[in-house]
Amino acid sequence: MSVLIIIDQTENQIKKSSYEALTYGVSVAHQLGTNADALVLGTVKDNLSELGKYGIKKVYTISNTILNIVDAQVYAAAIATATTETGANILIFSHNQTGKAVAARVSARLQAGIVTGACSLPDTTNGFVVKKTVFSGKAFANVSINTPIKIIAINPNSFHTSFKEGIADVSELNITVASPKIKVIEVNKISGEVPLTEADIVVSGGRGLKGPENWGILLDLAKELGAATACSRPVGDAHWRPHHEHVGQTGVQIAPNLYIAIGISGAIQHLAGVNRSKVIVVINKDPEAPFFKAADYGIVGDAFEIVPQLTEAIRKINTNA
Amino acid sequence: MKILVCISKAPDTTAKISFKDSNTKFEEAGVQWIINPYDEWYALVKAIELKEQDTNTTIHLITVGESDCEPIIRKALALGGDEAIRINVDSNDSYYIAAQISEVAKNGNYDLVLTGKETIDYNSSSIGGMLAELLDMPYISLATRVEVEGNTAKVSREIDGGEETAEVKLPLVVSCQKGVAEQRIPNMRGIMAARTKPLKVSEPITVTALTSIVNFDLPPAKANVKLVAADNVAELARLLHEEAKVF
Ligand SMILES: Cc1cc2nc3c(=O)[nH]c(=O)nc-3n(C[C@H](O)[C@H](O)[C@H](O)COP(=O)(O)OP(=O)(O)OC[C@H]3O[C@@H](n4cnc5c(N)ncnc54)[C@H](O)[C@@H]3O)c2cc1C
Numbered sequence: 001m002s003v004l005i006i007i008d009q010t011e012n013q014i015k016k017s018s019y020e021a022l023t024y025g026v027s028v029a030h031q032l033g034t035n036a037d038a039l040v041l042g043t044v045k046d047n048l049s050e051l052g053k054y055g056i057k058k059v060y061t062i063s064n065t066i067l068n069i070v071d072a073q074v075y076a077a078a079i080a081t082a083t084t085e086t087g088a089n090i091l092i093f094s095h096n097q098t099g100k101a102v103a104a105r106v107s108a109r110l111q112a113g114i115v116t117g118a119c120s121l122p123d124t125t126n127g128f129v130v131k132k133t134v135f136s137g138k139a140f141a142n143v144s145i146n147t148p149i150k151i152i153a154i155n156p157n158s159f160h161t162s163f164k165e166g167i168a169d170v171s172e173l174n175i176t177v178a179s180p181k182i183k184v185i186e187v188n189k190i191s192g193e194v195p196l197t198e199a200d201i202v203v204s205g206g207r208g209l210k211g212p213e214n215w216g217i218l219l220d221l222a223k224e225l226g227a228a229t230a231c232s233r234p235v236g237d238a239h240w241r242p243h244h245e246h247v248g249q250t251g252v253q254i255a256p257n258l259y260i261a262i263g264i265s266g267a268i269q270h271l272a273g274v275n276r277s278k279v280i281v282v283i284n285k286d287p288e289a290p291f292f293k294a295a296d297y298g299i300v301g302d303a304f305e306i307v308p309q310l311t312e313a314i315r316k317i318n319t320n321a
Numbered sequence: 322m323k324i325l326v327c328i329s330k331a332p333d334t335t336a337k338i339s340f341k342d343s344n345t346k347f348e349e350a351g352v353q354w355i356i357n358p359y360d361e362w363y364a365l366v367k368a369i370e371l372k373e374q375d376t377n378t379t380i381h382l383i384t385v386g387e388s389d390c391e392p393i394i395r396k397a398l399a400l401g402g403d404e405a406i407r408i409n410v411d412s413n414d415s416y417y418i419a420a421q422i423s424e425v426a427k428n429g430n431y432d433l434v435l436t437g438k439e440t441i442d443y444n445s446s447s448i449g450g451m452l453a454e455l456l457d458m459p460y461i462s463l464a465t466r467v468e469v470e471g472n473t474a475k476v477s478r479e480i481d482g483g484e485e486t487a488e489v490k491l492p493l494v495v496s497c498q499k500g501v502a503e504q505r506i507p508n509m510r511g512i513m514a515a516r517t518k519p520l521k522v523s524e525p526i527t528v529t530a531l532t533s534i535v536n537f538d539l540p541p542a543k544a545n546v547k548l549v550a551a552d553n554v555a556e557l558a559r560l561l562h563e564e565a566k567v568f
Contacts, residue, residue, distance in 0.1 A: 104450030113531030301551030
């Protein structure tokens with residue numbers, strides 16, 4: 001019996017969301033009085049014994065370069081074999097792009113019940129119950145996993161990482177990796193930008209900004225805060241901003257520490273994608289905009305005047321810090 | 322080409338979310354049901370586009386749900402699709418649902434199985450992956466573009482901070498999101514035609530669900546917003562820095 005945390009990488013580096021999964025998995029192991037181990041697929045540059053700092057005892061690797069690309073079929077087979085070989089009975093994924101591709105496949109393969117979008121540690125007082133977000137963040141469901149092997153895919157940005165001292169044992173698992181059926185022909189990374197789902201701070205604009213030519217003030221603010229940028233659906237639909245920036249019920253769902261909404265009315269479908277943000281700031285010229293009801297801080301006023309002043313005020317604080 | 326599109330019903334995006342029976346069941350009273358937007362706007366419309374390019378294409382729709390799903394499956398048929406199958410059972414367990422669909426799909430010789438990237442009610446994002454595993458097919462999740470030429474699909478998908486494009490031989494399972502296609506409105510001809518399109522109802526096979534919902538919670542009510550005057554913007558920066566400590 002042990003907890004196995006599946007580590008995900010991008011460009012040979014462990015992702016932030018995987019560190020969250022590590023911290024979560026170690027807490028689960030503590031709760032159950034068992035060990036937490038990590039499984040690293042593909043080749044990464046990180047010093048893996050350092051994962052011990054997170055409370056990991058063993059790091060298993062399958063250092064096959066085929067795994068540097070996520071082919072869900074190949075991944076699921078490798079992870080399922082690793083689960084059997086290591087005797088793990090709880091698998092932890094991040095519910096990020098890789099988790100969404102792979103975790104459900106592993107569930108079907110191992111007949112292991114899965115909870116995706118998990119937002120709490122399991123409650124083991126009566127069975128094994130995990131809380132997850134449902135209705136696009138408007139509610140939570142407590143889901144009981146009723147199988148011997150259990151899979152949890154945690155919401156990115158829902159758990160803080162924490163670490164102390166420690167060194168993990170690193171050992172290679174001798175697992176045959178199938179050849180992929182997916183042939184990647186092109187990768188387009190939006191370089192220099194913070195990925196939206198992993199960002200601590202997100203600055204987002206709506207139709208209130210009137211047109212793509214006005215995005216400069218928003219980008220300046222985002223730059224000062226080291227934030228990712230997002231937008232409302234009509235803004236994406238009108239191609240003012242790339243569609244991957246569209247957040248909401250039918251776009252990307254995010255949970256940053258700080259979400260700044262500029263010229264966005266706060267329609268229920270928009271809120272559904274951002275209401276898990278820890279702090280919401282709304283800048284809108286309409287005091288009746290529904291977004292104010294979901295906000296922690298707000299300014300009623302013209303974005304074109306407020307936003308540059310806010311950027312300036314933040315810059316002052318940042319330079320004095 | 323033969324395409325199977327998985328269709329789920331979902332509560333209208335403006336529906337009030339509340340629960341009944343000591344918070345163990347979703348309160349359906351007064352809720353309008355729609356086709357799950359990802360299934361409709363992206364998966365179904367993509368299938369229709371592929372059929373427009375190659376009229377030799379057959380589109381089957383499948384839904385797992387009780388008779389209250391009929392209006393949405395008829396609406397899906399009105400948009401496009403040649404026939405529909407409804408598995409007459411209601412479930413919240415993704416594996417149970419995927420196993421029902423796989424039972425139909427494995428005998429259907431489908432080249433392409435399309436799903437939405439998630440449903441807007443349970444947000445599990447699991448059916449496509451489970452289905453692909455049960456059918457032993459490759460799976461591309463979170464697709465933003467799908468093209469088919471001969472027996473090869475060219476699919477772009479969302480990856481961390483970008484997009485990746487891959488080629489895959491059919492058969493294939495794809496979960497679709499924004500970018501794959503554009504929303505369409507059913508026209509009168511489609512609505513009339515849908516009335517006579519076959520809608521087959523089958524009973525479920527025996528499958529053991531792997532999970533069960535114990536109950537639901539609603540998030541705690543948000544405290545009132547703290548408003549800062551428009552002529553005192555620096556105060557907002559101070560609050561975010563010193564009180565909220567978010568930068
Ligand atoms: C099925 C369905 C799914 C949907 N999914 C999504 C989704 O995922 N995400 C999403 O965002 N939307 C979604 N929508 C659309 C949603 O209902 C709203 O229409 C949309 O969010 C509105 O975008 P907006 O706030 O940018 O624009 P508007 O509603 O037009 O709001 C613009 C706001 O800007 C303010 N404003 C104007 N000028 C200024 C100024 N100078 N300074 C400051 N403020 C100003 C206005 O007061 C107003 O509040 C969905 C709708 C449906 C039906």
